[in-house]
Amino acid sequence: MSNTISIEPQIDSAIFLDNVSIRYQLPNEVIRTFKEYMIKRVQGHIRHNTFWALKQINLDIKQGEIFGIVGRNGAGKSTLLKVISKVLIPAEGRVWVKGYISPLLQVGAGFHTELTGKENIYLNGTLLGHSQNEIEEKLDEIIAFAEVGEFIEAPLRTYSSGMYARLGFAVASAWQPDILIIDEVLSVGDLAFQEKCYERIASFRNSGATVLIVSLSIDQIRSLCQHTLWLDHGEVRMMGKTESVCDAYQDSFEKKK
Amino acid sequence: MKNTTMIYDSAKRKHPAIEELFALYQYRDLIYQLVRRDIVARYKRSILGVAWTMLNPLGTMLIMVIVFSQVFSATENYAGYVLTGVIVWTMFSQSTNMSLSSMVWGSQLFHQIYLPRTSFVLSTILASMVNFILSLVPLGFIFIVTRIPLRPSMLLLPIYLIFLFSFSLGVALLISTIAVFFPDVADLYPVLLTAWMYLSPIIMPLDFYRKILNGLLLYINPMYYLVNLFRILALDGFIPHIQTWAATALVSFGVLIIGWFVFCSKADTFAYHV
Numbered sequence: 001m002s003n004t005i006s007i008e009p010q011i012d013s014a015i016f017l018d019n020v021s022i023r024y025q026l027p028n029e030v031i032r033t034f035k036e037y038m039i040k041r042v043q044g045h046i047r048h049n050t051f052w053a054l055k056q057i058n059l060d061i062k063q064g065e066i067f068g069i070v071g072r073n074g075a076g077k078s079t080l081l082k083v084i085s086k087v088l089i090p091a092e093g094r095v096w097v098k099g100y101i102s103p104l105l106q107v108g109a110g111f112h113t114e115l116t117g118k119e120n121i122y123l124n125g126t127l128l129g130h131s132q133n134e135i136e137e138k139l140d141e142i143i144a145f146a147e148v149g150e151f152i153e154a155p156l157r158t159y160s161s162g163m164y165a166r167l168g169f170a171v172a173s174a175w176q177p178d179i180l181i182i183d184e185v186l187s188v189g190d191l192a193f194q195e196k197c198y199e200r201i202a203s204f205r206n207s208g209a210t211v212l213i214v215s216l217s218i219d220q221i222r223s224l225c226q227h228t229l230w231l232d233h234g235e236v237r238m239m240g241k242t243e244s245v246c247d248a249y250q251d252s253f254e255k256k257k
Numbered sequence: 258m259k260n261t262t263m264i265y266d267s268a269k270r271k272h273p274a275i276e277e278l279f280a281l282y283q284y285r286d287l288i289y290q291l292v293r294r295d296i297v298a299r300y301k302r303s304i305l306g307v308a309w310t311m312l313n314p315l316g317t318m319l320i321m322v323i324v325f326s327q328v329f330s331a332t333e334n335y336a337g338y339v340l341t342g343v344i345v346w347t348m349f350s351q352s353t354n355m356s357l358s359s360m361v362w363g364s365q366l367f368h369q370i371y372l373p374r375t376s377f378v379l380s381t382i383l384a385s386m387v388n389f390i391l392s393l394v395p396l397g398f399i400f401i402v403t404r405i406p407l408r409p410s411m412l413l414l415p416i417y418l419i420f421l422f423s424f425s426l427g428v429a430l431l432i433s434t435i436a437v438f439f440p441d442v443a444d445l446y447p448v449l450l451t452a453w454m455y456l457s458p459i460i461m462p463l464d465f466y467r468k469i470l471n472g473l474l475l476y477i478n479p480m481y482y483l484v485n486l487f488r489i490l491a492l493d494g495f496i497p498h499i500q501t502w503a504a505t506a507l508v509s510f511g512v513l514i515i516g517w518f519v520f521c522s523k524a525d526t527f528a529y530h531v
Contacts, residue, residue, distance in 0.1 A: 024529060034439035082528070086265055086371040089525040095267040103370050110366055114298040123294055126287035127372065155301070178262070 009096045010060070014179055014210040015084055017059040020093030022079055022234075024051040053079040055234045057093070061227075063178075066211040068225035068242060070218065070249050076234040077214050081181055084212070099178025099210075103128050107168035113157040117148055117167055120156055124171045138174045145200075146170035147193070166193055173200055180209045222246050274521040280373040287372070291380035296387060310388050314344065315395035322403065329462060337405045337492045342459040344389070344396055345487050349425050349480070350450045352385030356429035357436050357443045364437070367528050374524035375517075378433050382426045386418065396491075408494030417486055420509040424483055427512030430520040437527050458484060479508045 009016035125135040363377040457480040
């Protein structure tokens with residue numbers, strides 16, 4: 001991150017956001033059915049309130065950087081991650097992202113319980129945008145990492161919840177990402193497996209991936225990140241050196257007391 | 258590792274309807290996996306397995322023939338008429354209905370990762386097409402048993418499949434778009450389908466519909482063109498007139514293009530709706 005935000009992504013940029021806003025149109029009453037909508041429409045009762053989940057965000061994260069995002073619940077942290085990973089397309093502003101992003105997929109989402117572990121690796125791998133060939137190359141590694149043994153040929157409904165989660169993580173992390181998103185504290189499987197997960201994440205980091213860390217734990221951000229963004233009600237409250245941003249963020253809590 | 262570094266730039270996007278085509282090509286292995294899942298998973302726990310894809314329609318068809326031949330015994334070659342009608346209608350109604358539930362299933366994924374938005378609807382329709390093709394085997398079997406001749410014009414059926422596929426996909430995309438914004442459409446649609454079936458020449462003889470509004474009811478019904486062409490090829494056994502081809506092509510491709518554009522232009526906002 002540099003202090004002056006440029007208007008174009010630079011040669012060493014990994015993530016670049018120019019004036020990005022995300023706006024939700026919330027109806028003043030919740031309308032969930034077509035019937036209700038038609039009735040309200042005829043009565044002329046439909047009004048929308050605009051809710052800005054993100055407001056004019058400018059960002060330039062460089063390749064290889066470890067970047068932290070702090071903010072309270074509902075500050076727009078998850079929304080920002082969704083914008084970066086192309087899930088939410090902003091109506092205003094420009095998003096530019098270079099390289100493969102580690103998926104935000106909830107572990108095990110998209111699995112089918114009637115299919116075998118192996119079949120699910122293919123299904124889940126293609127959901128993440130990989131080709132059959134790419135999955136084939138990684139297949140043995142995924143099976144070994146997931147530690148499911150002979151269960152790999154059994155339908156997923158016979159799996160324990162631990163095996164289920166391990167297989168999910170093994171597929172999701174099989175490919176070295178250019179941009180690694182760490183969204184939550186890892187809680188997959190037992191302690192030994194968590195250790196393995198952390199090792200894998202560390203190896204991604206060491207091989208030069210850009211890392212985005214979203215965490216409620218300030219200490220974690222302080223110890224890992226060079227630069228940090230403080231989001232508040234969808235707006236950039238502060239951005240810069242981790243130490244000063246984190247100090248200011250923690251001060252804001254002190255004042256409340 | 259990927260050889261080429263992908264760059265996603267929201268400022269350099271093509272029209273969503275075009276962009277979707279490129280995305281689908283990139284995710285073509287996903288479509289294959291989803292179709293495979295739909296077909297394999299459905300019958301996986303049964304002893305007879307994939308054989309059910311043929312036994313299921315066979316049973317339905319036998320019941321149809323036995324029941325309705327009693328009701329409309331006066332109509333000539335009624336068994337063949339109702340079989341050909343029902344098989345097309347079943348493919349259309351089931352596939353469009355199932356694509357609604359596949360969108361519900363997929364919506365949890367749309368909130369987490371990027372996928373081509375048409376993947377789930379497209380794969381559902383493709384899986385139904387595979388089932389339709391497989392159910393042509395028991396249809397042929399019943400034709401032989403009930404002494405309906407097999408015609409050389411049946412060789413043209415692959416062209417017909419393109420029309421049926423396009424039409425079903427178009428309708429599925431349209432109703433899925435509406436269902437994202439109004440979930441109760443999923444409950445409303447089966448009712449609509451029932452009405453549509455009785456307005457189409459599926460079970461009741463064609464003459465019945467010809468009398469209504471001088472046949473206008475038939476001509477404004479897109480389903481008529483699809484059932485009609487299938488019956489000509491599979492039952493009547495002559496090469497259809499060029500106008501028949503053109504009308505069916507126009508209806509099915511027209512619906513597909515409209516559905517595709519409507520769906521794709523709204524697809525960006527799907528993730529905004531819970």
